[in-house]
Amino acid sequence: MFNLDQILRPHIKSMEPYSSARDEFKGTSGIFLDANENSMGSITSERFNRYPDPYQWELKKKISQIKNVKKEKIFLGNGSDEIIDLIFRLFCEPGKDNTIIMPPTYGMYEVSASINDVNIKKVALTDDYQIDLEAVLKAVDTHTKIIWICSPNNPTGNLLNLDHIQQIIASFSGIVVIDEAYIDFSPYKSLTSQLQKYPNLIIIQTFSKAWGLASLRLGMAFTSEEIIFYLNKIKPPYNINGLTQSKILDALEDESHKNRMVNNILYQKKLLVKDLEKLPIVLKIYPSDANFLLVKTTDGKKIYDYLVSKGIIVRDRSSVRLCEGCLRITIGSEKENFALINNLQEYPIGSNQVDL
Numbered sequence: 001m002f003n004l005d006q007i008l009r010p011h012i013k014s015m016e017p018y019s020s021a022r023d024e025f026k027g028t029s030g031i032f033l034d035a036n037e038n039s040m041g042s043i044t045s046e047r048f049n050r051y052p053d054p055y056q057w058e059l060k061k062k063i064s065q066i067k068n069v070k071k072e073k074i075f076l077g078n079g080s081d082e083i084i085d086l087i088f089r090l091f092c093e094p095g096k097d098n099t100i101i102m103p104p105t106y107g108m109y110e111v112s113a114s115i116n117d118v119n120i121k122k123v124a125l126t127d128d129y130q131i132d133l134e135a136v137l138k139a140v141d142t143h144t145k146i147i148w149i150c151s152p153n154n155p156t157g158n159l160l161n162l163d164h165i166q167q168i169i170a171s172f173s174g175i176v177v178i179d180e181a182y183i184d185f186s187p188y189k190s191l192t193s194q195l196q197k198y199p200n201l202i203i204i205q206t207f208s209k210a211w212g213l214a215s216l217r218l219g220m221a222f223t224s225e226e227i228i229f230y231l232n233k234i235k236p237p238y239n240i241n242g243l244t245q246s247k248i249l250d251a252l253e254d255e256s257h258k259n260r261m262v263n264n265i266l267y268q269k270k271l272l273v274k275d276l277e278k279l280p281i282v283l284k285i286y287p288s289d290a291n292f293l294l295v296k297t298t299d300g301k302k303i304y305d306y307l308v309s310k311g312i313i314v315r316d317r318s319s320v321r322l323c324e325g326c327l328r329i330t331i332g333s334e335k336e337n338f339a340l341i342n343n344l345q346e347y348p349i350g351s352n353q354v355d356l
């Protein structure tokens, strides 16, 4: 049975968090002489002289309407990457606790675990890139605090079996994080509807992919109010800057624009698959529920180097276990995809050697 009190690191329960000026006085009008800001204004044309709302309530209200999740169940981070780090810090005792990841998957789970000195148990996905349920459940021990599930998965591009995901959430007494960075591109709905049922579930999403706002750095976590309380306790006070808050609010005014971009990307993906299929260097294109394709080629690294020499950068995953020979290709604009295909058509096969 999941018990948050037993999962949290004990010192975080008892520690006193930083109390910012904006925590102590909550009103919006008045003469603010409490935060050592510059009352004269900013050096820029827009006003950035005041600290932003540490809890980003206006933004959360808007996200809450779009995602259909109560604003109190939303946590925002400086990209999902900050949220991943905070989750490790909240639950894992360095040098003692461990986490389960399922490679090949998003690299930051491992990097963040290493930074936090958390032991990593790797349970590889099956050959068809699905969860090895039995092996995952077997890998759990008394020090396992977090299981990471990325669906649709990066770099394989596919959704993971929902039944397996639910069995893990239901049977594991620690935290299960589902990373839905690419969910907007998939035919499936987010698992946010399951939050009420599972108190050990954290779902993360991002504005970096479908919304086209990677540079603003905004990640979302949806989970219980209890877990949000502790994430707020340990986060840097003003982790979401004022410019990001205001630009994301602008973008949220027009969700249909995001949907149109997603549809266009999915359409471009179809065209790209058709063109890639015709190339002799392409051995397999894996089914994708995301905005990228994992493509098995005759010679991953050489084709990668060849494309770089042509000014086209894809992701070389050819040395990753279960992805041998593969390149991960983000769906670009029509023009970019066209350039990619044109250059791949000219790849000198036969010799299998490229002089660079």
Ligand SMILES: Cc1ncc(COP(=O)(O)O)c(C=O)c1O
Residues within 6 Å of the ligand: 078, 079, 080, 081, 082, 106, 150, 153, 154, 179, 181, 182, 205, 206, 207, 208, 214, 217, 218, 219
């Ligand atoms: C699965 C997955 N999660 C999270 C991220 C990072 O998201 P963010 O830009 O919000 O830090 C990525 C980025 O590639 C990703 O592939």
